Amino acid sequence: MATTLKPTDALMGASIKRLEDGKFLTGRASFTDDIKLVGQTHAVFVRSPHAHARIRGIDAKAALGMPGVHAVLTGEDLKGSGVNPMPVGWLLPDIKIGEKHALAVGTARFVGEAVAVVVADTPALARDAADAVVVDYDVLPAAVEAVDALKPGAPQVHANAPGNVAFNWQIGDRAKTDSAFAGAQTVVRQRLVNQRLIANAIEPRASAAAFSPANGELTLYVTSQNPHVHRLIMGAFILGLPEHKFRVISPDVGGGFGSKIFVYPEECVVAWSAKRLARPVRWTATRSESFTTDAHGRDHVSDAEMAFDADGRIIGLRVKTVANMGSYLSLFAPCVPTYLYGTLLSGQYDIPAIHCEVTGVYTNTTPVDAYRGAGRPEACYLVERMVDIGARALGMDPAELRRKNLVPAGSFPYQTQVALAYDSGNYEPALDKALEMLDYKKARAAQAAARKDGRLIGIGLSAYIEACGIAPSQVVGSLGAQAGLYESATVRVHPTGKVSIMTGSHSHGQGHDTTFAQLAASELGLAIEDVEIVHGDTGRVQFGMGTYGSRSAAVGGTAIYLSLQKIKDKGKQIAAHLLEASPADMDFADGKFFVKGSPSKAKAWGEVCLAAYLAHNIPANIEPGLETTSFFDPGNFTFPFGTHIAVVEVDPRTGYVELNRYVAVDDVGNVINPMIVDGQLHGGIAQGVGQALWEGATYDSNGQLLTGSMINYALPKAENLPSFETARTVTPSPVNPLGIKGAGEAGAIAATAAVANAVVDALSPLGITHVDLPLTPERVWGAIQNAQKRS
């Protein structure tokens, strides 16, 4: 792609208020749970209370005897009716896939795994009946922590995965890295735990299905970030439903953060039982079910080593990571701790030798998959912690050590040692701007003065790299993806000139109704209200890969842009015909097709649209109508970047961490709507700070989730966050004609490391070099006590 769009039009780059917010703020949105189906019944799942147990028998007699109960179905019923196990959508060499059925067959492998489903007239009745189903369990010992699950004698989660190893994967050059370490002046080592997180979208997962015996069509409403992916995987691989008779609708969806990408057991069971019972069936997760059954995120234990030469240049990075995959491989789980993690370990730095080994491990815990950032926050946390640990060992300022090692501005595209080639970048100005906004010198002086008074103030940097819009399809296919990663867009111009855009991207908080309309209205010279964005319905949208990995604007937006160009080209041909001019001489601006150099020889947008549909007077070689579809398959990922800085104060008496300032300079390429990008950054930063200070899913040794509710799983709250100070630099991406890089995950990627570095910086006068996440008061206080004992 040669040209880069200049966002000169008023619509592009304008902070237009979100068009979709009216319905959300006034309760008029239509979420899956709001959609009522005639004759609907309600499903409640009977779930395993044990982390690992053989199912000896299921007695449903009492439940089936309750008036209003239609069915109690089990894994045996499901398997017996030809429903296939749930597939894995990303395959690695020698991967061992533990078979997973939508309802457990024979063995339950995590607390919360669905064992049976009860379908009844009301949800309360279904719950009463579910309580009356008696499951006879033979409780088995559970493997919980991944590191322990690898030890000899650990309980085995799947018979076909000896030692609980799901896969071993590596990237980089081992020999080159070993020799770099052999010649290093300074080597720093640290074990880093990236704890397990739970996404907690505000809308719980839900599904509702209706089968029409009249035409054999099954319609499924489901909280999905990618309804076409749901249709393909459920239809073709699990349930055996023909795609043309299977419609998946993902209506308004209240947040996903990755957790709604995957195909889950519940929607499969709901769809299957609706067909089996010939009655609509619906289910909405309770928050307790969200905690135990939504895919979790992160959960890595890594041994990291970073090698420096005498000048403070990073000459090698060696990483061994154990990734807890949970009890089964969730849909895209294998790519998260591998291709979305190991490939990002060069960060913003020119590191000449990197080697990373990852072991994916089965445990009797909730499956782990992509959660906002998916692999990239883990990589950023590791690299940025190691750079800080290195700076301390070298006695260098952490900002200057980073500056010394940045990939230089003139070296893009930059080929890393871990497969990826960065599209474009200019890292130093973002670092400088963040330091300037903070007034770094002044902040360091204030820190030094405070230390004299016994106060522990810390400043932490995180210079992050993100990878968005994973692509191209051919490459990801060769790496194991069982899907393409393009996006499609149909632009349908109506005879009156109004525009409907069917996009394969899916908005569940991102604001596509606004940003995509801005793009289209800007390109066509229309009022934003004249453009409608349609998404989330396989019956209305041609095809789509959905929204995740910060891909919607860069990939989905570009597909729209390409269709808009084709529409304008066809419009030029029609206008030229009407004006008796040559199409080559036509131009389009301000909603008018005109002859170059003679703006008065013009046809308005509406005239051309009507002419296209009347077809009374169009060129002989073109078809009537004005509608086109494009598929955009990018040539590379895009790589947003930036520098975030956190300032904290630690209460030495209690270990309590107060986040006092947060400065974020991000480069997401060109921006369609700054307000929406800021919103993405703010939300992501909050989640990243959450991981640093509060969040963490913990299990006891029996595999019981100890943090299964809002009472004991601490999500970030506005009252605990400062006002974020944000700014941007702009380095357009050459990968797409819009120059967009993506913004959805940047905050979550950068923030955890920034805050962790700040806390350790605050504690450094005590000789503390590392504290594991989350940095709770008790943990920080413990680190202070240990340090005081040592000294």
Added chain:
Amino acid sequence: MYPASFEYHRATSVDDALGMLQRYGEDAKLIAGGHSLLPLMKLRLSTPTHLIDIRRIAGLSGVRENGGGVIVGATTTHSEVAASNFVRAKLPLLAEAAGGIGDPLVRNMGTIGGSLAHADPKADYPAVVLALRANVVVVGKSGKDSMESDKTFTGMFTTAVQASEMITEVHFPVSGSGNGGAYEKLADPASGYATVGVAAQLKVEGGTVTSAGVALTGFGPKATRLSAVEAALKGKPATADTVRAAAKQAALPGVTPYQANLACVYAERALIRALERATAK
């Protein structure tokens, strides 16, 4: 999410509520704000078959003065207590604690009577009523009883209030001048409950601490009066040194080293502010 089935009754008077309590016995539960009971019912950890709503009983809600002290009706919400100018002036400790319970939604629905009757081991109010030596007024078939706060809490989620009785109001005594109190807590970042909470009330006369009420919540089965701290204050000069020394007595046996540290730090912080208020001109 879906509680077991139950019957809902709206009580029109205290007598009506007591009558229903008697009629339905162990199967009945009183409900006011519902912020403790309903989550338990949704999880089916509690399955009462009769809910008796006392929220609309006239006269059970509100703050009033009584002989220099403060009376808070059982169905008074936390936000009403926190916003009451009278409470803020007379008992800043009480207003402060009420204003820090949970979040605005909890404070707008949750009630003082409900919180005390529920007796969550990490709730704020129990420490406050202990420190202030409040009396909890309980009405039952045998009449009205003014229960000392020291005798109210018997264990985790249990009180001396019988199943056939209800709390109607809480009396907070305040006498003369030189009073000052404060509440300090480290809120759990998830629940908002006290990881540790210390309520402290001091009376200072002629430069001497003449009475001290200090209580802690957050550890163990129930809120506890810190008698050793109180003893280390009473009769001592009203100085920061006294307070700091006394706060060191806040570490109760049987807690973790971190909890012991938190108890002392938060006792000191609460006492320092209580002292400032008690000695403010």
